[in-house]
Amino acid sequence: MGMIDSYPKKPPFFSGSKLSCSKVCLMLYAGEVPCGCSEHVGRTIINDVYTADVETIFQLLFTDANFFRDFLMARNTINIDIGEWQEQTDSSKLRDLNYTVALNYSFGPKFSPTTEHQVYSSSGQPGLKHLVHTEVMNRNIPYAETFFVSCQYCMTRVAHDKMRLRITANINYRKSCWGVVKNLIEKNAGDGLRSYYNHLDSFLKEHLASHPAHCRTKHRRKRQRHGPRLRHRKTAQPAPSPPSPTHHQPTSHFGG
Numbered sequence: 001m002g003m004i005d006s007y008p009k010k011p012p013f014f015s016g017s018k019l020s021c022s023k024v025c026l027m028l029y030a031g032e033v034p035c036g037c038s039e040h041v042g043r044t045i046i047n048d049v050y051t052a053d054v055e056t057i058f059q060l061l062f063t064d065a066n067f068f069r070d071f072l073m074a075r076n077t078i079n080i081d082i083g084e085w086q087e088q089t090d091s092s093k094l095r096d097l098n099y100t101v102a103l104n105y106s107f108g109p110k111f112s113p114t115t116e117h118q119v120y121s122s123s124g125q126p127g128l129k130h131l132v133h134t135e136v137m138n139r140n141i142p143y144a145e146t147f148f149v150s151c152q153y154c155m156t157r158v159a160h161d162k163m164r165l166r167i168t169a170n171i172n173y174r175k176s177c178w179g180v181v182k183n184l185i186e187k188n189a190g191d192g193l194r195s196y197y198n199h200l201d202s203f204l205k206e207h208l209a210s211h212p213a214h215c216r217t218k219h220r221r222k223r224q225r226h227g228p229r230l231r232h233r234k235t236a237q238p239a240p241s242p243p244s245p246t247h248h249q250p251t252s253h254f255g256g
């Protein structure tokens with residue numbers, strides 16, 4: 001899988017001072033930062049600690065970084081179009097992604113045009129946490145109009161060089177359907193989610209292992225000996241992200 005060495009810099013994701021967290025603020029969070037969600041609806045797909053700071057993971061997944069495009073292409077996803085983040089009056093941000101996911105079934109449709117709607121929560125704090133909610137809609141698959149899959153990405157600081165990525169996914173129904181159909185949707189969507197996120201997890205870990213600079217560990221430790229000067233990196237740049245649909249069966253996002 002072709003990983004890219006450099007990521008083009010784009011305008012900062014956070015322009016205002018409201019979302020910035022000062023070094024004092026970071027110092028107050030010596031321990032793991034809670035995401036603050038009142039609940040996580042659906043099944044937990046990923047709940048793991050990665051060797052990188054929270055800004056790095058956010059940039060890789062939710063800015064227009066090559067990493068995410070590489071990931072989608074590694075899954076044979078084509079026609080990738082990543083929209084720009086648009087700030088809303090409540091400080092949340094929205095963007096849409098469109099791409100066509102390859103389906104792995106031996107019969108039926110081979111591709112599913114997909115739209116992914118992403119909402120960046122206004123409760124995000126650079127250096128501490130980023131929360132993104134996504135809704136993925138597949139077309140050209142059976143029962144496509146019946147359901148969609150939503151995911152909650154909670155990226156939180158664990159330590160200066162560690163962060164937690166927690167992803168929960170839920171299958172949402174737009175209309176009632178027979179039990180047998182629902183079972184089919186649940187199974188295929190579940191398979192698609194596992195395939196997609198297991199791949200993302202390994203792709204991410206492989207990238208971090210080959211790009212240790214993302215952790216900035218040495219640099220920071222050196223500084224901390226002379227006093228904590230934790231500086232959060234400027235965040236983000238608009239980039240691509242998640243799901244993909246799947247199968248010719250009701251699998252929703254995350255192409256298999």
Ligand SMILES: [Zn+2]
Pocket residue numbers: 035036037040153154
């Ligand atoms: Zn959460």
